[in-house]
Amino acid sequence: MATPKLSLQDVHKRFGSKVVLDGVSLDVYPGESVVVMGGSGTGKSVMLKCVLGLIQPDSGRILLDGNDITHVHGREREHLLRRFGMLFQGGALFDSLRVWRNVSFGLISAQRMRKRDARARAVEILAKVGLGPEVGDLRPAELSGGMQKRVALARAIATNPEIIFFDEPTAGLDPIMADVINKLIIERVRDLGATALTITHDMASARKIADRIGMLHGGKIIWIGPAAEVDHSGNPYVEQFIHGRAEGPITMAVRRQ
Amino acid sequence: MTTATNPVANIGRATLDFLADVGRICIFAAQSLLAVFTPPFYLANLGRQLLSVGFYSLPVVGLTALFTGAVLAQQIYIGTGRFNAESTVPTIVVFGITRELGPVIASLMVAGRVAAAMAAELGTMRVTEQIDALTTLATNPFRYLIAPRVLAATLMLPILVLIGDIIGVMGGWLLSTTVLGYNSVGYLQRSMDFLETWDVISGLIKAGVFGFIIALMGCYQGFNSSGGAQGVGRATTNAVVSASILILAANYIITSIVFTD
Numbered sequence: 171m172a173t174p175k176l177s178l179q180d181v182h183k184r185f186g187s188k189v190v191l192d193g194v195s196l197d198v199y200p201g202e203s204v205v206v207m208g209g210s211g212t213g214k215s216v217m218l219k220c221v222l223g224l225i226q227p228d229s230g231r232i233l234l235d236g237n238d239i240t241h242v243h244g245r246e247r248e249h250l251l252r253r254f255g256m257l258f259q260g261g262a263l264f265d266s267l268r269v270w271r272n273v274s275f276g277l278i279s280a281q282r283m284r285k286r287d288a289r290a291r292a293v294e295i296l297a298k299v300g301l302g303p304e305v306g307d308l309r310p311a312e313l314s315g316g317m318q319k320r321v322a323l324a325r326a327i328a329t330n331p332e333i334i335f336f337d338e339p340t341a342g343l344d345p346i347m348a349d350v351i352n353k354l355i356i357e358r359v360r361d362l363g364a365t366a367l368t369i370t371h372d373m374a375s376a377r378k379i380a381d382r383i384g385m386l387h388g389g390k391i392i393w394i395g396p397a398a399e400v401d402h403s404g405n406p407y408v409e410q411f412i413h414g415r416a417e418g419p420i421t422m423a424v425r426r427q
Numbered sequence: 428m429t430t431a432t433n434p435v436a437n438i439g440r441a442t443l444d445f446l447a448d449v450g451r452i453c454i455f456a457a458q459s460l461l462a463v464f465t466p467p468f469y470l471a472n473l474g475r476q477l478l479s480v481g482f483y484s485l486p487v488v489g490l491t492a493l494f495t496g497a498v499l500a501q502q503i504y505i506g507t508g509r510f511n512a513e514s515t516v517p518t519i520v521v522f523g524i525t526r527e528l529g530p531v532i533a534s535l536m537v538a539g540r541v542a543a544a545m546a547a548e549l550g551t552m553r554v555t556e557q558i559d560a561l562t563t564l565a566t567n568p569f570r571y572l573i574a575p576r577v578l579a580a581t582l583m584l585p586i587l588v589l590i591g592d593i594i595g596v597m598g599g600w601l602l603s604t605t606v607l608g609y610n611s612v613g614y615l616q617r618s619m620d621f622l623e624t625w626d627v628i629s630g631l632i633k634a635g636v637f638g639f640i641i642a643l644m645g646c647y648q649g650f651n652s653s654g655g656a657q658g659v660g661r662a663t664t665n666a667v668v669s670a671s672i673l674i675l676a677a678n679y680i681i682t683s684i685v686f687t688d
Contacts, residue, residue, distance in 0.1 A: 224559050251565040262560035264552075280565035282467075325564075 173236045175200040175365040176221065176333060181230030182389075183216055190216050191227070192389030198333075203359060203366040205376040205397075207411060208386035209420065214369035215259070217386070218335050222254060223247050234333075252280055255331035255364075259338040261322040263310035269296070269321050270306035276329040295324045298361075299354055316347035323351065327358050334359060336368040340375045352378045373412050376400075385411060387420065455647045459577050462569035469571050476579035480541050480642075484587055487540060488533045492591035495528050496520060496598025504607050516609070517617035520599035522626060526686075529592040530630045531678055534584060534637035538670040542645035545576055546666035549649025550659035558650070573650070577642040584638030585631040592627065629686045636681060637674045644670035 174197035183191040190213040198204045208214050219225040221232055223242065232240045234250070242250055263272050271278075273295055274288035283291070293303045299320040310318060319339065326334055339355060340348035352375050359366045359379075369386075370376055376383055377397060384394035385408050393405045400412060410418030431437075503519045549572060552558050561568045596618060603609040645666045652662035 219559070222559075222563055224562060248565045248567060251563055254563060256560070256563040258556045258560055260555055262556040264557055264560070265555075275566070276564040279467075279571070329564075 172199060174198055174233070175235060176367065177231075177233040177236075178217070178221070179231040179233065181217070181220055181232065182228045183213070183220060183225065184228060189389055191220070191230075193230070194386070194389065194391055196384060196391050196394070198365055198367055200365055201363060202381045203356075203368065203379055204382050204384060204394075205368045205370060205380035206384045206386050206391070207371055207373070207376050208369070209371060209411070212386050213389060214386055215337055218256070218337060218367070218369060222251065222256065222335070248280070252276070252329060253332045255326035255329065255334040257319075257322050257326040257334070257336045257339055259341055261310070261318040263318060263322055263325070265310050267310075268306065269308050269310065269313070272310065272321060273306070273324045273328050275325060281329065291328070292324075295328050296321075298327075298358065299324045300350070316343055316350070319343065319347075319351055320354070323354055323358065327362060327364075330362055331364060333365045333367065334362075336366065336370075336379075338370055338372075339368065340370065340372045345374075348372065348375060349378075355379050373414075451651075452643070452647055455650075456643055458569050459573050459643065459646065462567065462574040463578050465570070467570060469575055472571065472575040473579060476575045477583060479544070480537070480576075480579045480638075481583035481586060484537050484540055484583075485590065487536050488587045488591045489594050491532055491536050492524075492529065492595035493598040493601075495532055496524055496595035496600075497602040499523055499528065499595075500599035500602045500607070504603070514617065516603060516607075517599070517614045518621045521596050521618045521622050524595040524599070525592050525622070525626045525630045527630075527678075527682075529595055530584075530588045530634040530637060531674065533588045533591040534634060534641065534674050535671055537580075537584065537587065537638075538641045538644075538674060539667055541580060542641045542648075542666040542670040543663050545642065545645030546649035546652070546663045547659060549646055550652035550662040553650060553652050554655055554659060568650075573642075573646045576646055577639060580638040580642035581635050582638070584634040584641070588631055588634035589627070592630065633678060633681055633686075636677055640673045640677060641670050644673065 176198040178194050178196045181191050181194045182189075194217055196204070196206070206214060206217070216225060220227045227240065230240070231238055234253075239250060264275065267275070270289055270292040273292040274283070277283040277288045277291060278285060289306070292306055296303065296305055301317070301320055301324070305313075305317070305321070310321065313321065323339075336355060339351050343351060355366070355368075356379055366379070368376075368379060377400070380397040382394060383397050383400045384391045385405070386392070387407050393403055393408050395403060400408065403409065406419050410420050500516055500520050503516050504513060507513050507515055507519070549558070552572075558568050558572070561571060600611070600614050600618070603614050604611045648662040648666040648669070652658045
């Protein structure tokens with residue numbers, strides 16, 4: 171098989187005495203969409219932040235196209251991050267900037283695109299997520315939750331990243347808006363030919379956007395397989411999770427990480 | 428005795444925490460300075476901060492300087508009156524304002540305004556993941572957020588203090604000529620007679636240092652805040668308190684070591 175686009179090898183991370191990632195290993199191949207599901211507080215976000223370098227893992231290796239990027243810092247890291255896009259759970263839009271400046275932020279700030287060109291590009295990208303050019307002049311605070319997610323998605327894809335991370339893309343949205351976002355994610359990722367890694371606890375979303383689904387529990391990936399096989403995993407943890415049962419091997423963590 | 432009740436252990440722990448904090452602040456300051464002097468420079472952000480730190484602080488600084496100058500003249504008039512030295516009021520007022528009260532009071536007022544605003548803004552950006560988002564958009568938050576704030580405060584405080592000095596002296600002059608019966612021209616002449624350039628300059632240099640402290644504490648507390656709305660509130664309080672204490676401590680150290688003449 172080809173070299174994985176992104177590979178996590180035995181990644182450990184603990185905060186104080188609390189072990190969050192206890193040897194996560196995961197390969198994501200070029201052009202595929204992998205969804206990692208797991209309950210709240212199982213370290214899904216920490217996993218993404220380790221890859222992005224926002225959190226330094228305690229041990230283990232993270233490879234991009236076969237190159238070790240675990241300890242890349244400073245300017246090199248900035249350069250590396252241009253190949254990534256990230257949709258944050260709460261959107262994380264810059265509330266001091268207008269929508270079009272948010273969408274074109276990576277183009278202007280990192281790629282030094284001229285403002286006029288960046289604005290035209292922002293309008294194009296907004297159209298791709300189903301928003302009209304008039305939205306560009308609004309402030310993020312004036313938008314509804316679903317619209318903010320769309321803008322955040324637009325910002326994540328604006329720089330044509332090779333890899334896009336989606337952190338709970340449907341959290342806090344009604345089922346219809348969630349489906350709209352799912353559809354946009356599938357279309358945009360396919361459009362860019364990008365590799366996608368999504369973390370979610372929304373099963374409907376996972377089934378929709380995943381080529382492969384993995385399950386993170388106890389700081390490890392305990393099961394991973396094609397999306398179609400998730401219903402016949404034979405794994406009691408996965409079974410409990412996808413059916414949303416309170417009874418089973420999984421007990422809920424009380425404290426957050 | 429358990430470690431929780433052991434007084435020596437508690438002192439030790441507090442000392443270690445304090446030293447760790449000092450270390451973190453020093454590293455943060457070094458990173459901020461590095462960001463100030465290395466490209467890319469975000470000039471639009473710098474402009475916004477210059478406006479917000481400088482221009483919008485003018486009313487606060489002007490009013491405090493005016494009242495401080497007036498009350499200083501009043502008190503010195505009473506004090507010097509006890510040994511018939513009322514003629515020294517203008518000299519002492521201008522000396523006190525330019526060397527001490529101008530920089531310190533203006534900086535404390537700006538600390539309340541600006542350090543709080545910086546901590547609240549950066550703290551909110553931290554807890555809503557906007558700072559992480561900046562990083563993932565290949566933008567260094569130290570260069571984009573912190574360098575403009577630190578630079579703006581360091582540049583604007585001396586200017587604010589210079590304006591405050593003038594208004595403070597005017598406050599003293601206003602009170603002396605209208606209430607205490609001084610001659611207007613005579614008062615101003617006495618003010619200038621013994622004033623040296625160094626009196627003003629030393630105050631402005633201090634103001635620059637205080638400006639750096641204000642932005643540093645506002646940014647440090649905001650940047651490192653955690654724990655939602657409560658965490659942002661704590662960061663804001665800590666920013667104002669730590670900036671104020673550091674300003675007063677730095678004032679003493681600078682004055683006693685550098686500006687002894």
